[in-house]
Amino acid sequence: MAEFGSDDGTAVRRDRFSGGPARGFVSSLSADERIFAADVAVDRAHVVMLAEQDILDDATAGKILTALNVVEVEGHGALPEGEDVHEAIETAVIEQVGPEGGKMHTARSRNDEVATCIRHRLRDDLLDAAEAVCDLRAALLAGATEHADTVMPGFTHLQHAQPTTVGHYLLSYEQALARDFERLVDAFQRVNRSPLGAAAFAGTPFDVDRERTADLLGFDGVVTNSMDAAAARDFLVESASALATLATTLSGLAEDVVLFANQGYLALSDDYSSTSSIMPQKKNPDTFELVRSVAGDASGSLTGLLTTLKGLPRAYNRDLQNATPHVWASVDAVTEAAVVAAGGVATAEWQVGTLAEAAGSNFSTATGVADLLAMAGVPFRTAHEILATAAELAAADGRDPDYEAVDEAASTVLDGSLSAYVDRDAVEAALDPAESVAMRDSAGGPAPDAVTDQVTEADARLSTDESVVDGLRESIDESHERLTTTVTDYV
Numbered sequence: 001m002a003e004f005g006s007d008d009g010t011a012v013r014r015d016r017f018s019g020g021p022a023r024g025f026v027s028s029l030s031a032d033e034r035i036f037a038a039d040v041a042v043d044r045a046h047v048v049m050l051a052e053q054d055i056l057d058d059a060t061a062g063k064i065l066t067a068l069n070v071v072e073v074e075g076h077g078a079l080p081e082g083e084d085v086h087e088a089i090e091t092a093v094i095e096q097v098g099p100e101g102g103k104m105h106t107a108r109s110r111n112d113e114v115a116t117c118i119r120h121r122l123r124d125d126l127l128d129a130a131e132a133v134c135d136l137r138a139a140l141l142a143g144a145t146e147h148a149d150t151v152m153p154g155f156t157h158l159q160h161a162q163p164t165t166v167g168h169y170l171l172s173y174e175q176a177l178a179r180d181f182e183r184l185v186d187a188f189q190r191v192n193r194s195p196l197g198a199a200a201f202a203g204t205p206f207d208v209d210r211e212r213t214a215d216l217l218g219f220d221g222v223v224t225n226s227m228d229a230a231a232a233r234d235f236l237v238e239s240a241s242a243l244a245t246l247a248t249t250l251s252g253l254a255e256d257v258v259l260f261a262n263q264g265y266l267a268l269s270d271d272y273s274s275t276s277s278i279m280p281q282k283k284n285p286d287t288f289e290l291v292r293s294v295a296g297d298a299s300g301s302l303t304g305l306l307t308t309l310k311g312l313p314r315a316y317n318r319d320l321q322n323a324t325p326h327v328w329a330s331v332d333a334v335t336e337a338a339v340v341a342a343g344g345v346a347t348a349e350w351q352v353g354t355l356a357e358a359a360g361s362n363f364s365t366a367t368g369v370a371d372l373l374a375m376a377g378v379p380f381r382t383a384h385e386i387l388a389t390a391a392e393l394a395a396a397d398g399r400d401p402d403y404e405a406v407d408e409a410a411s412t413v414l415d416g417s418l419s420a421y422v423d424r425d426a427v428e429a430a431l432d433p434a435e436s437v438a439m440r441d442s443a444g445g446p447a448p449d450a451v452t453d454q455v456t457e458a459d460a461r462l463s464t465d466e467s468v469v470d471g472l473r474e475s476i477d478e479s480h481e482r483l484t485t486t487v488t489d490y491v
């Protein structure tokens with residue numbers, strides 16, 4: 001029998017496998033700091049369950065749980081050597097309790113243990129990401145409320161297309177982020193299942209109560225099949241995918257902000273800008289450029305994860321150890337990007353005058369005038385031709401299209417005159433960017449009234465989503481308390 005409680009940290013290892021030149025390569029101990037607290041919780045829940053099931057006597061359970069309290073207080077940095085955090089914590093327990101401490105690992109394997117720890121930790125991280133998304137949505141909605149009627153140019157192909165409102169623009173990202181939020185919470189639901197009790201993959205002859213450990217750890221049920229429970233990492237893929245999708249949304253917003261800052265549509269706060277080490281006048285949108293770049297990291301994490309998982313045979317392979325850090329990297333980077341984007345959006349100042357001027361340039365009201373003619377009975381295709389001709393006429397003269405240009409174009413395209421369909425005032429109104437926007441009051445459109453309606457709806461949806469996150473956090477917190485109280489009965 002191996003010596004227990006030895007100083008070399010090999011209490012749980014057979015000497016034959018306690019070292020070797022690849023020791024560092026195989027070890028995940030430092031990366032496992034992330035799941036240190038989760039592992040302590042998983043160990044506690046497992047030991048409590050073993051005692052409740054009479055697999056472990058209460059006195060030994062008490063000693064192990066007391067040792068785990070010490071491990072928790074001393075922290076990850078004080079752990080003895082080990083291939084990973086699971087082994088190191090077990091060694092630390094055995095060092096305190098003696099050989100009986102080795103009973104902690106009855107009826108389980110590191111395979112179900114690590115899968116449980118990752119899920120336990122990832123739940124919190126996903127909720128942090130979801131909360132950051134909510135905060136960004138709140139910042140966008142505040143801007144949309146303030147700028148429901150601030151006219152700005154809207155773009156397709158990065159060309160001035162039709163005037164819109166800042167409120168409408170901001171709401172477009174709020175709505176996309178509401179879906180990103182849904183994807184994170186949806187991933188959370190499947191992350192929040194316990195694999196514990198699967199053992200290596202093949203179950204255990206001990207009469208374990210898997211529902212009990214799941215409940216003590218705040219999971220919403222178990223991953224039933226023990227082979228699936230040990231092997232499954234699709235919960236990581238879903239999380240990384242939701243994060244990459246969110247990062248892609250953030251990158252679009254960041255790109256717009258960089259362009260808008262360039263055009264003088266938006267003034268970023270100094271707090272979210274940087275300068276040049278050589279060009280003293282420069283104010284650069286570095287924070288948003290970095291937000292934009294995070295989509296690269298997040299999609300790299302997703303690709304790295306999928307490529308690591310591809311073709312892995314059942315049931316456990318050590319490749320899985322390298323799969324997890326992709327998700328930690330992604331969730332940290334994307335959550336931070338969402339937080340920074342929220343701050344940057346909340347403190348940016350929309351330049352109302354510049355926006356109004358830009359909104360009227362490049363004949364971006366042409367579609368609105370064509371719509372006006374179509375509403376008066378001109379076939380839309382004919383109206384489109386009239387306005388295209390007006391654009392050409394004005395461009396040839398080097399002037400902004402006005403009523404005269406539209407009238408002249410109409411006379412070349414229509415049999416009758418323009419005034420047979422619409423009066424001059426109506427055309428001039430449609431040529432005005434603010435009037436043009438106000439006309440487009442269809443549901444979800446840019447007209448100030450439509451924006452206000454969308455803000456009301458989005459505010460309500462955001463409150464519901466915020467309470468979803470609060471509810472999930474509360475139930476996790478309650479499970480921590482339940483576990484702590486249950487442990488107290490033994491120590």
Ligand code: ARG
Binds near residue numbers: 318
């Ligand atoms: N550190 C390992 C991981 O992250 C724990 C599982 C080790 N299991 C094994 N069969 N070697 O996957």
